[in-house]
Amino acid sequence: MTATIELESVPFIQKFKLIASDNKTEFIIDEKILNQSAVLKEMMEIQDKSDTEITIPLNQISAECLGNVIKFCKHYEDSEPYLPPIGPTACLSRPSQSHWDMVFLKSLSSKQLFDIINAANFLNISRLIDAGCFRLGYMTENRTVEEIRRIFQESGDFSAVEEEQIRNEPLWN
Secondary structure (H helix, E strand, C coil): CCCCCCHHHCCCCCEEEEECCCCCCEEEEEHHHHCCCHHHHHHHHCCCCCCCEEEEECCCCCHHHHHHHHHHHHHCCCCCCCCCCCCCCHHHCCCCCCHHHHHHHHCCCHHHHHHHHHHHHHHCCHHHHHHHHHHHHHHHCCCCHHHHHHHCCCCCCCCHHHHHHHHHCCCCC
């Protein structure tokens, strides 16, 4: 018995090749992952839809970071589109954090976290921006300047005298 497949019934799956800043590392993704980025989605709306694979160079994003961005987006590929909080109280609400988000973002170093937030901002991936910034806020909440410097491996930019002067200045002039 021979199976016959009508070509009209087979869905056309377009693939996208993302090239990291090293110009060597390539990631092949599908439309579900690509559509989580408002920037890439908009770019693809003006592309020729007949191509089976479209190449997109992302010179600003390292291979490691792009891999992490794709891993995050892949986790949400079958989820409802993310709707970020809007309105005057949006900054007061906390995004819902799944256990997976917390574990994934906690596994990143502070540099990787900054990189992934910057990449998410560049690509306009709202869910990742909100999750990353929430993690960043959690890491710094109720910490002293010294603790935050230690967490992010930063040295002080000011001398002790300058720091004291800044602490004593009124917040609003």
